[in-house]
Amino acid sequence: MTIDNTFSMHFDPSRVLPLAGRARGLNDALNKLPMLPALADQLEQELVELSIHATAAIAGNPMRLDEVRELLALDYAQADVPAGPTVARARREITNLGLAYAPLPKRRVESGVFGVSEGFMRKVHAVMVQGTVSGGMGEYAKEVQNRVLDLITRTNAQDLYDLEQAVRAGLFHYHLFRLRPFNEGNGRVARFFESSILAVGGFRFACMMLPMYYRRHTDEYLRFFPLDDSPADNADLTSFLVFMLEGLLESLEVLRERLTAPLRRLALTERFRLLLEAREINRRSHDLLVLLLDRETVPDAEWKTGLGAESTGLHKGGSPLPFQLKDLFLKTPYKLLYDKVSEHTARRDLNRLLELGLLAKDGTSYTFQDRCLG
Structure with a gap:
């Protein structure tokens, strides 16, 4: 032919x-x-x-x-x-x-x-x-x-x-x-x-x-x-x-984000536990890290719609959501941890997490470093 x-x-x-x-x-x-x-x-x-x-x-x-x-x-x-x-x-x-x-x-x-x-x-x-x-x-x-x-x-x-x-x-x-x-x-x-x-x-x-x-x-x-x-x-x-x-x-x-997210979450959770066990961080800071990790996890519904035709773009992990010191006292669920804590103590917690590379700071805003494992 x-x-x-x-x-x-x-x-x-x-x-x-x-x-x-x-x-x-x-x-x-x-x-x-x-x-x-x-x-x-x-x-x-x-x-x-x-x-x-x-x-x-x-x-x-x-x-x-x-x-x-x-x-x-x-x-x-x-x-x-x-x-x-x-x-x-x-x-x-x-x-x-x-x-x-x-x-x-x-x-x-x-x-x-x-x-x-x-x-x-x-x-x-x-x-x-x-x-x-x-x-x-x-x-x-x-x-x-x-x-x-x-x-x-x-x-x-x-x-x-x-x-x-x-x-x-x-x-x-x-x-x-x-x-x-x-x-x-x-x-x-x-x-x-x-x-x-x-x-x-x-x-x-x-x-x-x-x-x-x-x-x-x-x-x-x-x-x-x-x-x-x-x-x-x-x-x-x-x-x-x-x-x-x-x-x-x-x-x-996008697939890499979806398939590796559970493994990354397990690794980060284990790192938080080891830091607490070694007294590198206190229990309150540990619980804050868990809350931040939960907030960065892409919900299943968001994964589904994030790939669909109704979305304006793909979710590929994106930029970590920022928060400020005042949010620890005003916004749920953070205020459950910091409601009875002084601003000085809260700032000390955040500075320690900055030292460990678990947070980053830009002006007055902090972001969780979900790629801190590499």
Whole structure:
């Protein structure tokens, strides 16, 4: 079969490959972290829900994240309830995506290559649009059939098999979306196959996170896929690949925060105990540190919404929340510790924590140093 040269694979390796290498290194490190199977399953379920909500929202689906979660918790028959045409279509789009994405976590391996097939692509499209279009499920126009086959052949060529799979995923995503072989659902299919290539390539959790990044940057994302032209034979894909890989790295950083937070908390709690045991700090200072640690811990709900399409950005740990000396006497829960303590004593406690590197001071504000372990 002749390969269609209109599918440019040209990019600047000096800009793209270092980002891909950083993503692979961080991902491999995260894959080695100990994690209970039940927690891994819970995280995957959360990310599938967030990914489905984001990829549907990019395509114009108006459903909120809580509505998407509620709908995905139902079986397919329960979800298909009578409703107005707009609501019914939105609900069917979500349930269809749920069917398509359900096997995605099972495709993950430590390191492999996802072979794209025309039959599977047709099947995925048919699942995604069933009940929302009158025809054309899994079908594309005859004039693009050869180009679709050429794209699949090019994507499965040995040089792309040997390429870092994050780059290969981005290339296929870009060209399939630009080709628009189907009457509807091209973006959703392209993002799904990008996730599939990443999943089999070993990106266990991050494979489902890029749609959320694209959702937060919808305008920039869609500028790569104009409706009025097609890419030149030698189009430079560096800009899109850099955009995509920066999103992958951002997603991996969020995962690192989520996966290492319990370990960091255990280590900090143990350090506080040892300092108290050695009389390096008093009981009141110890309890203050525990309160500050609790305040810096990202609640589960914040993690979920912080990755979702309704958020303006990712929570990546952020800056520690500041407090002032007066807060110890005026604000709950600090005043429970310092209600009957003099200002001199409270200031002495804070100065001791500054000496130990557990607090930092900027003007009159103090911040807990949750990275004091390194």
